[in-house]
Amino acid sequence: MEDLEKHLQHFVAVAVLHEWNEVTKCRAFPLSLVGQAQQWFTELPSGCVRSFEQLKKGFLEAFDALISKKKSAMYLMSLQQRPNESLKRYIERFRVATQEVRDLPIRLVASALLNGTAYAPLRRSLAFFEPDSMAELFA
Template sequence: MDFYDGTTDPKHHLSNFKSRMYLADTSDATRCKAFQTTLIKAPMKWFDNLPHRSVTSFDNLSRKFLMRFSIQKDKVKHALSLLGVKQEVREPLRDYMERFNKECLEIQDLPTETVIMGLINGLREGPFS
């Protein structure tokens, strides 16, 4: 499991941690103690500075963690963001398609028509546009 350094979405980290703890069938106290081993840098400082006996359960710790680091949550992407994906000068079609597909995967409920429109819109002038 990757360490959490405070620069990515805390929900993803927490979800990953909970999944692993569920598989190990750990107690609430063990989850609270084990959670700190997944933190580094600012999140570790935050954890170390929690007031003594301020955490009453893992759910309580989870809420505190999410409140503190929620500013790092992933930004929701919309279909219109595909219009910003353009094939660069001298960029091979394969590389453009790979970047375009990665963008598409980050957008939920993306209509096929929008994908086609965005793909065509982003192609530079040439035999494929």
């Protein structure tokens, strides 16, 4: 299913850009929905929506389990290369985990990768190398 939180953020940005009032936002929002989200809206009792904030809150609560949660940067420090896990697999798993973290400083990523790997040559390399970007780190 699409990332519902991003969909909502995009909708709000469009509404702000076009200076839509509360009524317009409440009427336009359901037109942007598809699938389960559209079905959720059509099943709301008639007249129950009093404001866009109420509609937005209800939407987020209804789909809370589907909205991707963002983790803190400290989550990366808990990632360890598993016994018998290849370096390639660990790096892939680590890279995916970095996409779940907001506001990620590159030095923290490098430190977490250094902390989590059991592969000595990578540990030595990371100890003496300060990457300037995620692309550089994973290259």
